[in-house]
Amino acid sequence: MKKILSLIFASSMVILSGCDGDFEELNKDPNAATAEGFNPAYLFTSAQLFSSRGDDGASLHYTETFVQHFATLSDAGTFDFFGDKYVYNKGGSESLWKNTFNAINGGSKLLEDAILLSKDKPEMSNLYNMARIWKTVIYHRMTDLYGDVPYSEANQGYTGTIYKPKYDTQKDIYYSMLSELEDATAKLDATKGPVAADIIYGGDVAKWKKFGYSMMLRLGMRLQKVEPQTAETWVKKAFAGGVFTSVDDNMYVRFPDKTGANQSLVNGESWTLSVSGVSPGKISATIFNYMKTRNDPRLKYMVAVYSDPAKASTKNTDPAVQKGMPNGFNLVTIKNDPSWDNTKDQHQYSGINRDVYAKLDGPRMCLTYGEVQYMLAEAVIRGWISGDAKALYESGVAGAMKNLAKYDASAVITDAEIAAYLTANPFLGVGDKEKAIEQINTQYWAATFMNGLEAYANVRRSGYPKLIPINYPSNETDGTYPRRLRYPEDEPVLNTANYNEAVARQGTDNFKTRVWWDKQ
Numbered sequence: 391m392k393k394i395l396s397l398i399f400a401s402s403m404v405i406l407s408g409c410d411g412d413f414e415e416l417n418k419d420p421n422a423a424t425a426e427g428f429n430p431a432y433l434f435t436s437a438q439l440f441s442s443r444g445d446d447g448a449s450l451h452y453t454e455t456f457v458q459h460f461a462t463l464s465d466a467g468t469f470d471f472f473g474d475k476y477v478y479n480k481g482g483s484e485s486l487w488k489n490t491f492n493a494i495n496g497g498s499k500l501l502e503d504a505i506l507l508s509k510d511k512p513e514m515s516n517l518y519n520m521a522r523i524w525k526t527v528i529y530h531r532m533t534d535l536y537g538d539v540p541y542s543e544a545n546q547g548y549t550g551t552i553y554k555p556k557y558d559t560q561k562d563i564y565y566s567m568l569s570e571l572e573d574a575t576a577k578l579d580a581t582k583g584p585v586a587a588d589i590i591y592g593g594d595v596a597k598w599k600k601f602g603y604s605m606m607l608r609l610g611m612r613l614q615k616v617e618p619q620t621a622e623t624w625v626k627k628a629f630a631g632g633v634f635t636s637v638d639d640n641m642y643v644r645f646p647d648k649t650g651a652n653q654s655l656v657n658g659e660s661w662t663l664s665v666s667g668v669s670p671g672k673i674s675a676t677i678f679n680y681m682k683t684r685n686d687p688r689l690k691y692m693v694a695v696y697s698d699p700a701k702a703s704t705k706n707t708d709p710a711v712q713k714g715m716p717n718g719f720n721l722v723t724i725k726n727d728p729s730w731d732n733t734k735d736q737h738q739y740s741g742i743n744r745d746v747y748a749k750l751d752g753p754r755m756c757l758t759y760g761e762v763q764y765m766l767a768e769a770v771i772r773g774w775i776s777g778d779a780k781a782l783y784e785s786g787v788a789g790a791m792k793n794l795a796k797y798d799a800s801a802v803i804t805d806a807e808i809a810a811y812l813t814a815n816p817f818l819g820v821g822d823k824e825k826a827i828e829q830i831n832t833q834y835w836a837a838t839f840m841n842g843l844e845a846y847a848n849v850r851r852s853g854y855p856k857l858i859p860i861n862y863p864s865n866e867t868d869g870t871y872p873r874r875l876r877y878p879e880d881e882p883v884l885n886t887a888n889y890n891e892a893v894a895r896q897g898t899d900n901f902k903t904r905v906w907w908d909k910q
Contacts, residue, residue: 430507430514431587433500434521438589441497441528442643442754446470447485448535448875450671453842456872457835457849458676458857461715463724463736471671474717475862476872476901484878486535486843490528491544498528502545515577516595517585522574523602526567527756530609533563534847535875537905538892541566554885557892560906568609568624575602575631590641600639603631604762611765612851614772616907622774629766629775634759637792642753672739675729676857677836678714684815687808691794691801692747692839693740702744715739718860746798747840753796755841760789764834768852771826780817783830787812790837828854850908866901873904 454460455473462471472479490498505521508514532539541563543555558566575598584593591597610624634640673693681689695711697704715736716727724730731738742748763786770779788808794801818825831854838845849857850873861869876899881889897903904910 429587430504431517431585433504433507434517434524434585435587435589436495437497437501437504437521437528438524438643439645440492440495440500441490441524442756447479447482449486449842451479451482452875453535453846454840455671455674455717455842457842457845458674458717459839459842459845460671461674461717461719461739462671463715463719463721465720473872474860476860476865476867476869477862478866478876478901480879483875486532486875487539487878490532491540498525499545501525501528502549506549513582516579516582516593516598517587519574519577520585520588520593520598522570523598523605526571526605526609529563530567530605530612531843533560534612534905535843536877537874537896537903539563540888554888556888559895564609564613564907568606571602571606571609572627575599575606578602589643597639600632600634601641601757603628604633604639604641604757606631607633607762607765608757611768612847612907614851616909622772625765625769625774629769633766634757634762637759637789637796639759640755640793640796641757642755642796644753645751672715672736672741675714675716676855677839678712678740680832680855681836682712685811686836687803687811688791688794688836691798691803692743694743694745695740696737699737699741705744707743712740713738718862746794746801749798752798755793755796755838757844758789758793758837760786760791760793760837761834761844762786763789764830764837768827768830771820771823771830779820779826783817783833784812786830786837787833790833793837827852828856831855850905868902870902872901873908874901876900 450460451470452473455462455471456476460471460474462474464471470482472482488496490496493499501521501524505518505525508518508521511518529539529541533541538557538559540555541558543550543552546552546555578595578599580595582595584595586593588594588598591601606624607628610621610628613621613624678689678693680686681692689712690707690709693707693712693714695706696702697706713729716724716729719727721736724736725732729739763782766775766777767779767782767786769775770777770782788805791803791808791811794803818829820826831848831852834848834852835845835855838848849855857871859867859869859871866872877889877892893899896905
């Protein structure tokens, strides 16, 4: 851990040194940094950490409530979990964009520089190709949430004097990302040794190859509605290349320290504090009831009631007192709901179990074995690859349940519990294709709890689970399910021509416009 932090501080100092007033330095060839002894691996480390930090505005407060993992009783405009009522909040809607393109600690700029400085250097080929794979992690989240975004010209203000980057179409971005994954993953070479700066897999080339092909699988599946033949082609390539084979392949970043002493360095504390303090966010009744009615063994580790949210000692995990909060209510309207107990306040509803999910040294999940197995099961159902859909589905359930132990060592679900769950909730089989796809993707939704960006993308892509939209007063969608977030408010001013071109091509800049792969 000290090694990770030293790498981060080293790269941060290099970045900040450009602000010391020595403007002659700005005229130097960026490639000269390597010649002078600077190692771009430092940038790669920082890019991994910064780009995987918890984005509380978009991922937690918007998408986690869009998919009804969380709910809140706070009224529109006065609360954090904006997606509960489909209302617009400038900071929340812009947060992923602003965090991604932040020049100091946004991740994308650091990564572009790492790619530039390691390109065409044989001794850095693994670093270069890992960075290219990581680039798809950053940009697939951006384009999935906003649609057309700066991509090919992004982060080139210094290296290319491009200050107003064009917005690439989502189709072009996806085609580029898939091609990059194919080329970069194939070129990873175990004979050239690991990349010590990698904080995900410790530079293990074999694991990076699995990750690269698993990302290809995710992006390929994303095209299922808009270009099913293209989707099938890439899914087959990913499957043939070799995807995750166990929970030990899960891709996540574990944050630096449990004391919180260095959290300000990566702004990671905002995510943790959003679910660990007196925040009004509660577990949505939608996911709570889905899991409770199936006697899901994950539930006992996921939720807790805190009679006083400010005190961890007031936690109660007794199933008899647990209940989820229905979405779309406020402190007045909830009193008409059958779930409300007039003798208690809003904290009668279950919150997240902080001892498992709200840890300063906890992981931020990006892609897991369980998700991969579910995607393969669906691909089999669609006839894209050969395999046993039932076995893949059951491996997905097992992987998703085993994944909880990655959050906390106490959250262990036994093989016996998993077997009992599968017996009580068997796979529906291939007899009814659509029912099987619904079952698979509803489990995917449960498996991506606390990974709102991915859960939201897959709900839109698959159509499952069939969530009941919220029609709260003054919502942004007229009571229909939201399809994207709005671009930052300063884009029409700072990048007028390119913003206008993107909006004219994609559709009105609002929550109702669908991104390319989400077309009906």
